[in-house]
Amino acid sequence: MNRALERSLKSAFPAPPPGRKAAFLKLHRRQELGRWDMLRIQAGYIRRWVWGLSAALFFIIAYLTVHIAGELRWAASALTPFLALLAATEWGKSRRWGMEELERACRVPPQRMALDRMLLLGLFHLALLALLTPLLALRLEIGAVRAGVYLLTPYLLTTVLSLEATRRIRGRECLPVCLTAAGAVSALGLLAPSVGLPLYTPEQLPGWLTGLAALAALTAAQLKTNLKEWEERKWN
Amino acid sequence: MIDIEEQYEKIYRYCYYRLRDPQRAEDVTQETFLRYFASDSYRNTGQVLHYLYTIARHLCVDEFRRPVSEPLPEALPSGEDLLTHLAVQAALEQLAEDDRELVLLRYGNEVPMGVLCRLYGVSRFALYRRLQRILKQLKTALKEDDP
Numbered sequence: 001m002n003r004a005l006e007r008s009l010k011s012a013f014p015a016p017p018p019g020r021k022a023a024f025l026k027l028h029r030r031q032e033l034g035r036w037d038m039l040r041i042q043a044g045y046i047r048r049w050v051w052g053l054s055a056a057l058f059f060i061i062a063y064l065t066v067h068i069a070g071e072l073r074w075a076a077s078a079l080t081p082f083l084a085l086l087a088a089t090e091w092g093k094s095r096r097w098g099m100e101e102l103e104r105a106c107r108v109p110p111q112r113m114a115l116d117r118m119l120l121l122g123l124f125h126l127a128l129l130a131l132l133t134p135l136l137a138l139r140l141e142i143g144a145v146r147a148g149v150y151l152l153t154p155y156l157l158t159t160v161l162s163l164e165a166t167r168r169i170r171g172r173e174c175l176p177v178c179l180t181a182a183g184a185v186s187a188l189g190l191l192a193p194s195v196g197l198p199l200y201t202p203e204q205l206p207g208w209l210t211g212l213a214a215l216a217a218l219t220a221a222q223l224k225t226n227l228k229e230w231e232e233r234k235w236n
Numbered sequence: 237m238i239d240i241e242e243q244y245e246k247i248y249r250y251c252y253y254r255l256r257d258p259q260r261a262e263d264v265t266q267e268t269f270l271r272y273f274a275s276d277s278y279r280n281t282g283q284v285l286h287y288l289y290t291i292a293r294h295l296c297v298d299e300f301r302r303p304v305s306e307p308l309p310e311a312l313p314s315g316e317d318l319l320t321h322l323a324v325q326a327a328l329e330q331l332a333e334d335d336r337e338l339v340l341l342r343y344g345n346e347v348p349m350g351v352l353c354r355l356y357g358v359s360r361f362a363l364y365r366r367l368q369r370i371l372k373q374l375k376t377a378l379k380e381d382d383p
Contacts, residue, residue: 005371005378009343012324015252018262021244028273 042116050086050121057083058128065132065139074200076136077150078189080129081158085182087121088162089175090114091226111227118223129155142202149208150200154189156215158182163222167229243285244269246345247292253340254296264299268292285351289341293355327377335370342367 057079065076091114094103103110129151137147161181165174192199247268252261268291272284328336338356341347353360 005374006343008320008324009328009339009374010346012321012328013249013253013340013344015249015261016258018245018248018258018265020262020266021241021248024266024269025240025244028270 038112039116039120042113043120045113046090046117046121050090051124054083054086054121054124054128057086058132061132062135065135072190073140074150074189074193076132077154077200078186080151080155081182081185081189083125083128084155084158085162085178087118087125088159088166088178090117090121091163091166115223115227125155146202146205146208149205149212153208153212153215154185156212156219158185160215160218160222161185163219163226167222167226240269243288246347247288250289250340250345251292251296253344254293254337255299260299264292264295267295283354285347286354289347289351289355323378324374327374330377331370331373335366335373338366339370339374 061076061079064072064079068075093099094110094114103113129148132151133144133148136142136151137144140147142150158181162178165177165181168174169177189199198204244265248261248265251264251268252258255261255264268288271291272288275287328339331339338352341352341355342349347355349360349363353363356363358366
């Protein structure tokens with residue numbers, strides 16, 4: 001009954017067609033930035049060395065995956081935190097360089113620009129990790145799911161830690177903290193097998209999956225908190 | 237991002253039902269959009285609809301103080317639809333002005349609940365309850381009309 005009534009109400013407010021709409025819109029309409037225009041523009045603001053280093057890291061990880069054996073064969077998983085570090089440097093860029101005020105004076109809100117940049121970099125990094133997954137799976141004979149989880153979990157862990165750091169520490173001081181976080185996550189992944197920590201055994205997979213799900217939720221929560229704080233700090 | 241053409245129609249419909257005059261409704265609609273175009277602070281913030289309806293509402297209140305010059309001309313549907321339409325119209329007439337405005341915004345213009353909550357300054361739960369009460373009132377009125 002409610003649905004039928006709601007449908008009737010939708011057409012219960014007819015109005016004569018506005019006679020001056022076309023002329024008004026033709027005269028006053030301003031160029032709106034579409035979703036793709038915005039992404040294209042923001043792609044240009046991501047520094048070239050960030051793209052370059054991401055690609056270089058990808059090749060290093062791929063090379064290590066193919067050529068290194070023994071305890072260090074998990075290096076592929078241990079190096080993905082540095083990809084996340086590159087993304088985090090883009091996230092906190094305006095704060096580090098004291099450009100927040102200028103960005104706030106722009107027509108497009110800075111949080112939208114930052115989100116678009118993160119979306120682009122995140123998709124790029126995901127594509128790189130997706131390319132590494134079959135390589136790691138074949139080389140270590142561990143299956144695509146395990147390989148994907150081993151690559152993505154340290155990446156997200158570093159992202160969460162770095163976002164927390166950029167939120168709490170203003171200016172360039174946050175960069176060493178992000179670097180330390182990436183280094184710590186990387187060292188944990190690299191050294192765990194050497195010290196007898198059974199991090200990469202099949203028995204640990206449920207733990208990894210749970211961790212991955214939790215980190216994905218935490219990343220979303222961190223982004224939301226960051227954006228909310230950004231919105232609250234109104235300029236003017 | 238909003239579809240200006242679509243929103244123009246919806247804001248115009250809202251103004252038309254507030255003012256009951258197509259000319260004045262279109263004047264107010266255009267004034268609302270001129271103010272929107274002139275303001276950069278609300279653009280791209282996800283609060284555009286809220287902003288547009290707030291401005292339109294205030295302008296309608298100002299405009300409403302002038303006397304109404306024309307009755308409501310309507311393009312009526314035909315056959316069975318006409319009977320339903322007239323019954324719904326009669327039921328809507330029994331609602332309070334504020335409730336009718338809310339029905340127009342929510343069901344006629346399909347304004348999202350979040351925007352309406354901000355516009356009326358109430359919680360989602362309170363708004364949901366108010367809409368349920370209005371729908372119940374409309375259903376009762378429609379049953380009374382149905383012999």
